[in-house]
Amino acid sequence: MFDFSPSAGAPKSEIYRDLREAALAITDGESDGVANMANVAALIWQFLPDLNWAGFYRAIGDELVLGPFVGKPACIRIPFGRGVCGTAAATGATQLVRDVHAFPGHIACDGASASELVVPVVVDGRLVAVIDLDSPIPARFDDEDAMGIEALASAIAGVLTS
Numbered sequence: 001m002f003d004f005s006p007s008a009g010a011p012k013s014e015i016y017r018d019l020r021e022a023a024l025a026i027t028d029g030e031s032d033g034v035a036n037m038a039n040v041a042a043l044i045w046q047f048l049p050d051l052n053w054a055g056f057y058r059a060i061g062d063e064l065v066l067g068p069f070v071g072k073p074a075c076i077r078i079p080f081g082r083g084v085c086g087t088a089a090a091t092g093a094t095q096l097v098r099d100v101h102a103f104p105g106h107i108a109c110d111g112a113s114a115s116e117l118v119v120p121v122v123v124d125g126r127l128v129a130v131i132d133l134d135s136p137i138p139a140r141f142d143d144e145d146a147m148g149i150e151a152l153a154s155a156i157a158g159v160l161t162s
């Protein structure tokens, strides 16, 4: 059993540092990328409040394919350039969307989603996945969340590929 306990009410910087350390600990020595994505998705869900979806889409060919996640069943394939995830994949840039209804082409997998954060995961200059977080709260994510998930993505990128 793994027992990671996020501290309630801690500053975001501390939550993201603890999340990153937990992710590095739980993936240490494990070479299966899908297993590692599954545990990291579960950790994100455990550490970050007010989410309704947290997980991975894997970059396969020129589309994103659903990976391990926590939340409602989601759309399986997203072409690069489509929706928030596909835009992150096509541009290589984090997408911080305060109001998903104002994002052209947003793909609504869960009607409850109001805001979204998508961060590319890159290994040796190659996109391998995106981390996708959805929240039912408008403007749930800010720059600190973006930086926290970007730091998580670069810390664990190397254990998500096989």
Ligand code: SME
Residues within 6 Å of the ligand: 053, 074, 075, 078, 082, 083, 084, 085, 086, 105, 106, 107, 108, 109, 110, 113, 116, 132, 134
């Ligand atoms: N909203 C995303 C689709 C994935 S779900 O949120 C899980 C998008 O627009 O790409």
